[in-house]
Amino acid sequence: MSPNLRFLHVWRRNLKVWRKILIPxxxxxxxxxxxxxxxxxxxxxxxxGDLGEMPYMVFLASGIICxxxxxxxxxxxxxxxxxxxxxxxxxSAMLGAPLTVDDIVLGExxxxxxxxxxxxxxxxxxxxxxxxxxNAWALLALxxxxxxxxxxxxxxxxxxxxxxxxxxxxxxxxxVITPTLLLSGVFFPLEQFPxxxxxxxxxxxxxxxxxxxxxxxxxxxxxxxxxxLAVIAAYGVAGLMIATRLIxxxxxx
Amino acid sequence: xxxxxxxDTPARSPNHPLVQAHGLTxxxxxxxxxxxxxxxxxxxxxFGLLGPNGAGKTTTLRMLLxxxxxxxxxxxxxxxxxxxxxREARTRIGVVPQFDTLDPDFTVRENLIxxxxxxxxxxxxxxxxxEELLEFxxxxxxxxxxxxxxxxxxxxxxxxxRALINQPALVVLDEPTTGLDPQARHHIWHRLRTLLxxxxxxxxxxxYMEEAERLCDRLAIxxxxxxxxxxxPRALIQAHIEPHVVELSGHAATVWLDKQGALPEGERxxxxxxxxxxxxxxxxxLLQRLDADGLRYLHRPANLEDVFLKxxxxxxxx
Ligand SMILES: Nc1ncnc2c1ncn2[C@@H]1O[C@H](COP(=O)(O)OP(=O)(O)OP(=O)(O)O)[C@@H](O)[C@H]1O
Ligand SMILES: [Mg+2]
Numbered sequence: 001m002s003p004n005l006r007f008l009h010v011w012r013r014n015l016k017v018w019r020k021i022l023i024p025x026x027x028x029x030x031x032x033x034x035x036x037x038x039x040x041x042x043x044x045x046x047x048x049g050d051l052g053e054m055p056y057m058v059f060l061a062s063g064i065i066c067x068x069x070x071x072x073x074x075x076x077x078x079x080x081x082x083x084x085x086x087x088x089x090x091x092s093a094m095l096g097a098p099l100t101v102d103d104i105v106l107g108e109x110x111x112x113x114x115x116x117x118x119x120x121x122x123x124x125x126x127x128x129x130x131x132x133x134x135n136a137w138a139l140l141a142l143x144x145x146x147x148x149x150x151x152x153x154x155x156x157x158x159x160x161x162x163x164x165x166x167x168x169x170x171x172x173x174x175x176v177i178t179p180t181l182l183l184s185g186v187f188f189p190l191e192q193f194p195x196x197x198x199x200x201x202x203x204x205x206x207x208x209x210x211x212x213x214x215x216x217x218x219x220x221x222x223x224x225x226x227x228x229l230a231v232i233a234a235y236g237v238a239g240l241m242i243a244t245r246l247i248x249x250x251x252x253x
Numbered sequence: 254x255x256x257x258x259x260x261d262t263p264a265r266s267p268n269h270p271l272v273q274a275h276g277l278t279x280x281x282x283x284x285x286x287x288x289x290x291x292x293x294x295x296x297x298x299x300f301g302l303l304g305p306n307g308a309g310k311t312t313t314l315r316m317l318l319x320x321x322x323x324x325x326x327x328x329x330x331x332x333x334x335x336x337x338x339x340r341e342a343r344t345r346i347g348v349v350p351q352f353d354t355l356d357p358d359f360t361v362r363e364n365l366i367x368x369x370x371x372x373x374x375x376x377x378x379x380x381x382x383x384e385e386l387l388e389f390x391x392x393x394x395x396x397x398x399x400x401x402x403x404x405x406x407x408x409x410x411x412x413x414x415r416a417l418i419n420q421p422a423l424v425v426l427d428e429p430t431t432g433l434d435p436q437a438r439h440h441i442w443h444r445l446r447t448l449l450x451x452x453x454x455x456x457x458x459x460x461y462m463e464e465a466e467r468l469c470d471r472l473a474i475x476x477x478x479x480x481x482x483x484x485x486p487r488a489l490i491q492a493h494i495e496p497h498v499v500e501l502s503g504h505a506a507t508v509w510l511d512k513q514g515a516l517p518e519g520e521r522x523x524x525x526x527x528x529x530x531x532x533x534x535x536x537x538x539l540l541q542r543l544d545a546d547g548l549r550y551l552h553r554p555a556n557l558e559d560v561f562l563k564x565x566x567x568x569x570x571x
Contacts, residue, residue, distance in 0.1 A: 009371050016367065017358040089354040095320055096348035096416075097371035098340045252320060 006099055010107020011114070013090075018115075029122035033068060037061060037126060051189060054218065061127040062214040063186035065120045065141070066148065070206055073116030073149035074177055077156025078169045081108050085160065091251065101248040109153040109240055116149020117142065127217070134219030141216045144229070148209045151232050154239030161246030185210045205235045271296045271423055271454050272317060277326035279312050279478075287312050288478035289326070296422075299445070299455040301465040301472030303557075305565055309478040310458040311351055314425055317456070318343060331422060344372065347416030351427035351458075353408055355400045361411055362387070362396040369418045382418060389444065390414035406437030413444060424448065426457040430464060442468060462558035476565045486557050493560045495521065495532040499539055500551040502528045509548055525562060532559070 018025060037060065045056035084090035091104050121142060127133050159172045183197070184190070184206035190198050201207045208228035215222040222228070272294035279287040287309040294300045302310045315321035317330055319339020328335040333342040356364050365383045369375075374382070387393050390410040395403070403411065409429060416424055426445075430438040438461075445455060445468060459465050465472055466486045473483040482489055490496075501510070506529055516522055520539055521532040533539060536552060543550050 009373075012370060013356075013367055016363070020358070088357055089352070090356055092350065093354035093356065093368065094371055096318065096343070096350065096354070097368060097419075098344045099371050100340055252322065 006103040007107035007110060009099065010094065010104050011110045014108070014111040015114075026122070029119050030126060033064060033119075033123040034126050036064060037123070037130065037132075057130070058132050058218060059189075059214070060187065061123070061130075061132040062217040063210060065123045065127065065145065065217070066184070066206060066209045066213050067181050067186045068123055069116035069120040069145045069148045069209070070152045070177065070180070072119040073112040073151075073153040074156045074173075076112040076115045077109065077153040078160050078163075078172070079166060081112070081157060082160050082163055082166065082169075084108075085247075085251075095251065101251055102244055105157060105244045105247055106240065109150060109157060109236075109243070112153025112156065113146050113149035116153065117146040120145040120149070124217075133217050137219060138217045141213045144209060144212045144216075144232075147229065147232050147236065148205065151205050151236035151239060154236050154243055157243035158239055158246065161243050161250060180204050180206050183207065185214075202231075205232045208232050269296060270294060271331060272300075272456070273327075273329050274317070275327045277313065277316055277328060278324050279309070279316065279321060280324050286478050287316070287323075290475070290478070290480055292473060292480070292483075294454060294456060296454055297449070297452045298470040299449055299457065299468050301469035302456065302458040302475060303460075303462070303465055303472055303561060304458075304475035308475045308565075310475060311427055313475070314427055314456070314458065317425060318346065318348060344419065345422045347419065347421035347424040349409075349412050349416045349424065349426040349429050351431075353412060355408060355411060355415070357400050360397050360399055361392055361403070364400065364411060365415055365418060368415045372419045374418065382420075386414040386417055389417070389447075391440065404437075406433050406440070409433060409437065409441065410444075413441065417448075421453065423454045423456070426455060428458055428460065430459065430461065438464070462556065462561055466557045474561060474564055481564050482560070489560050490555055490557060493563060494555040495534050496555050497533050497536040498553050498555050498559060499531045499533070499536060499543070500528060500553070501531070501543075501548065503549075505548060506550075509543075509546060513542075523562065530559070530562075 037057070041057040041060050045060070048056045050056065051059050094104055095101070124133065124138065124141065128138070155176075156172070159169065163169065183193075183201040184204060185201070186206070190201055190207065193201065208231045212222045212225065212228050270293045272292060274290060274292040277287055277290040277292075278285065286307075290309070290313055292300075292313075302313065304310050312321055316323050316328065317335065319336035319342065322336050330339075330342045331345050333339070335342060356367060359367055362383060365386060366379065369379050369383070387396055390413060392407065392411060392414065395407065400408065400411075413426075413429065416426075429445075430441050433441070442464070445457075449455060455468075457465075457468065469486060471483065471485050472489070473480045474489075475481070482493065484492065507527075510522070510529055516531065517538070519533055519535065523530045523532065531539060532555065540550075540552060
């Protein structure tokens with residue numbers, strides 16, 4: 001067994017639990033975004049009309065796919081991971097076995113990324129069925145969404161590392177996730193903002209996800225691909241390293 | 254493995270140390286909770302750690318597992334330096350933690366299988382081992398039950414079974430029988446003796462002195478982070494306490510003791526709560542006096558609890 005693959009044991013444990021509640025999980029993955037798309041898209045789309053060449057529904061669908069990866073991975077890295085750390089002592093049990101904090105944190109972040117990808121992919125399927133996706137190039141969005149899930153999962157684990165209770169997560173959602181959502185071009189184009197706000201938006205990872213995913217879904221080639229990927233990945237790697245350090249300090253003491 | 258031992262050797266197997274600790278020290282917030290502990294645990298023995306609440310037993314065990322980095326001291330477990338190679342050592346260790354860490358998202362069998370996966374076990378071997386352990390822990394017929402619906406005894410048995418999934422050379426048990434009824438405790442003891450007969454080494458903490466006396470080949474009494482005695486139960490009793498104990502309790506006993514004034518030479522009085530314990534090498538004169546005055550008493554041989562109370566004092570901890 002290769003030592004750097006031990007995180008897969010942690011990932012697989014979470015997958016096994018998820019499979020036990022497969023039906024409601026998948027219903028949740030599909031149900032909510034469909035409602036959002038239909039309600040917002042038709043309701044709002046009528047008012048907004050097209051954005052340049054793009055119908056609002058198409059614009060919105062690609063945005064929601066990105067934000068869904070962010071939300072799902074963040075939830076998993078906070079509420080679910082915290083439950084396993086502090087309530088169910090799942091990580092304590094793992095530490096009695098030959099797993100390390102590094103394995104556990106990486107496994108949890110990988111799992112958060114997987115869940116982020118699954119929820120984004122579900123919306124992608126719905127969007128495709130509704131005729132909101134241009135062509136099969138859209139599949140290239142999937143690795144970007146997985147990376148996005150990884151990044152937000154890792155950042156969520158940093159928050160988890162110093163949380164004393166679930167209440168703490170609300171601060172993170174209010175102060176970080178919601179502003180990120182509003183600033184990143186999910187619901188309306190970033191160009192609406194004054195230049196300094198746009199600059200700020202590009203300091204956050206989600207804007208880069210949107211810049212990559214939206215063209216891929218509408219059949220055009222994204223530009224500055226490496227730069228976008230690098231920003232998202234930088235947040236992910238930094239988040240993972242900080243989370244691992246903090247959680248090690250919390251558990252190994 | 255060494256060749257079979259001649260049947261007259263008392264030790265279970267070769268006497269080389271499986272755990273060797275020198276000067277283990279741990280401080281939390283400037284308070285020293287483990288203070289220069291030295292331990293040697295030999296292969297195949299059952300080694301006990303006794304001590305009042307907060308003595309540092311769990312902290313010591315966590316250090317052995319590499320889950321608490323010591324502030325000072327040297328430690329090898331199963332030949333591996335700890336904490337540097339703790340993960341490697343844990344591939345051959347089983348752990349029964351003080352507080353349950355069973356996975357509530359899984360059934361009994363799924364708990365075993367999932368925990369086994371952390372060791373990289375799979376396939377035929379795993380399936381066979383899971384069945385054996387369900388048998389061993391008397392959990393047959395409960396395989397598919399959720400953890401929440403298990404009794405305390407069953408949870409503990411499952412935790413023990415889980416600790417054995419990797420066929421460990423060393424099993425570390427932190428209060429494995431606390432909170433269990435007598436039947437459940439006997440069941441665990443039986444299983445632990447089975448393990449000892451298979452040459453598995455055990456390190457166990459407990460607050461039950463008769464448990465330690467029954468199971469342990471040797472034990473260390475820890476108080477305020479220091480080892481204050483370490484030997485076989487019998488040797489500890491012989492070294493530290495008079496062989497006879499007479500217990501008195503209640504109001505009549507208090508009155509009688511007051512009337513007696515100082516006890517004669519060779520009779521040592523200790524009070525624990527409302528119980529008076531009189532220790533002596535020769536109980537006959539004392540028993541005669543008690544019988545003459547018609548007092549109720551209990552005369553028994555000295556046991557490990559007497560040693561424990563003598564060495565750690567009679568006051569409440571924490
Ligand atoms: N992570 C920690 N941070 C601060 N103090 C700690 C920590 N872990 C243990 N302690 C303290 O160290 C002391 C020893 O604790 P430990 O759990 O080792 O005792 P114990 O002998 O196992 O007690 P018990 O019989 O109650 O289980 C206690 O005073 C405890 O409060
Ligand atoms: Mg303890």
